[in-house]
Amino acid sequence: MSRGLALIFVGLAGIFWASSGVAVQDFFSHSSKSAIELTNIRMCSAGAILILIAARRKKFWLSLKLLNRRPRLWLDVVIYGIVGVVFMQFTYFQAISIGGAAATTVITYACPAMVVMWESLYHRRLPKRGEVVAVILAMSGVFLLVTGGNPTKLLVPIGCVVWSLASGAAFAFSAIFPKHLFAKKIDPYFLTGVGMFVGGLFTFALVDERNWLPFLAADVIFDVSWIIVFGTVAAFLSFNAGLKFLTPEEAAITATTEPAASVIISWIIFGAAFGLIESVGIILVILAIVAPSIIKR
Numbered sequence: 001m002s003r004g005l006a007l008i009f010v011g012l013a014g015i016f017w018a019s020s021g022v023a024v025q026d027f028f029s030h031s032s033k034s035a036i037e038l039t040n041i042r043m044c045s046a047g048a049i050l051i052l053i054a055a056r057r058k059k060f061w062l063s064l065k066l067l068n069r070r071p072r073l074w075l076d077v078v079i080y081g082i083v084g085v086v087f088m089q090f091t092y093f094q095a096i097s098i099g100g101a102a103a104t105t106v107i108t109y110a111c112p113a114m115v116v117m118w119e120s121l122y123h124r125r126l127p128k129r130g131e132v133v134a135v136i137l138a139m140s141g142v143f144l145l146v147t148g149g150n151p152t153k154l155l156v157p158i159g160c161v162v163w164s165l166a167s168g169a170a171f172a173f174s175a176i177f178p179k180h181l182f183a184k185k186i187d188p189y190f191l192t193g194v195g196m197f198v199g200g201l202f203t204f205a206l207v208d209e210r211n212w213l214p215f216l217a218a219d220v221i222f223d224v225s226w227i228i229v230f231g232t233v234a235a236f237l238s239f240n241a242g243l244k245f246l247t248p249e250e251a252a253i254t255a256t257t258e259p260a261a262s263v264i265i266s267w268i269i270f271g272a273a274f275g276l277i278e279s280v281g282i283i284l285v286i287l288a289i290v291a292p293s294i295i296k297r
Contacts, residue, residue: 009242013235014257020231021092021101022265027223028097033214035093040203041215041224043086046232047197050189053237059187066185076181077191081199084174090203091167099160102266102274106145106259106285107156107164108171110138118172130291137288144281145274155278192236259286 027038054060067073095104117135120127127135146156154161178191204210215224263274263282274282 006242006245009238011257013239013242015261016230016235016238018101018105018258018261019265020227020235021096021105021262022269023223023226023231024093024096025101025266025270027220027227030219030223031214031217034207035090035097036203036206037209038093038215038224038227039086039090040200040207041212042089042227042232043196043200043203045200045228047193047195047200049228049233050193050236051197053233054187054189054193057187057189060190062185063187063190070184073181073184073186076177077195078198080174080178080181080191081195081197082202084170084177084199085196086199086203088167088170088174091163091170095160095163095167098163099157100266100270102263103145103156103160104164104167105262106282107142107161108168109259109285109289110142110165110168118176134288134291137284137291141281141284141286141288144284145278146281148275149277188240192240196232259289 024038027033067077092104092108095108117127120131143151146154146161148155178186181191182188215221259282
């Protein structure tokens with residue numbers, strides 16, 4: 001695969017993820033189902049589909065053999081599925097139900113700053129210049145988006161802010177935690193599919209009504225299908241396919257497509273508009289994603 005095509009694949013994944021957030025917002029406007037119930041059907045369905053696709057790969061079965069030889073690693077897969085994937089999706093859906101897809105996605109992308117701070121504390125080192133700039137840009141951008149520059153008022157519901165930051169923290173966890181599994185040659189496709197499906201099974205313990213029929217209602221079935229097929233399965237496959245041929249810097253740049261696309265799609269579909277100060281905040285968050293790569297170059 002050429003580098004240009006790889007960039008398209010990863011950028012397309014960001015657009016798919018952004019569009020799924022908009023579909024989630026539309027779903028909640030037509031359904032009384034909760035965020036955890038939507039998480040349940042998304043994780044189980046998408047996880048099962050990803051497992052079926054990944055099972056065609058030799059690395060899938062090699063990963064399964066490795067885990068069976070070292071059962072302790074299964075616990076790490078379960079932790080990744082529950083703490084990383086499920087909690088990340090649930091908090092993201094919960095934030096969207098309160099404040100909308102655009103604001104939620106942008107605030108969630110403060111997670112690179114969380115990763116920088118965690119890595120610095122864990123390795124007991126000062127952050128690099130690009131990392132410092134990224135943290136400052138991300139936190140400044142979120143501040144402007146949430147307050148419009150006036151710290152005495154909130155333009156985004158506080159519930160949306162809290163859940164979005166929680167989703168960002170879970171996203172950071174899911175990016176850091178599985179590194180030791182990859183180092184042990186666990187296939188990323190295997191981990192994504194199995195972790196997602198295991199996490200989905202866990203959510204059955206958290207839902208009161210184990211009934212998926214309301215998700216097949218005429219006014220929400222398109223949203224649910226889009227969230228599962230494009231917002232999850234196609235997005236992860238596209239991202240993993242392109243990531244293999246890109247440097248970390250190039251991947252970081254293409255990651256900006258998600259918050260940008262979420263704002264644009266929300267504006268087109270829901271008429272969501274932001275003032276000048278909030279728009280500057282959104283731009284700062286997007287710049288925070290690419291700042292380390294640009295400064296490194």
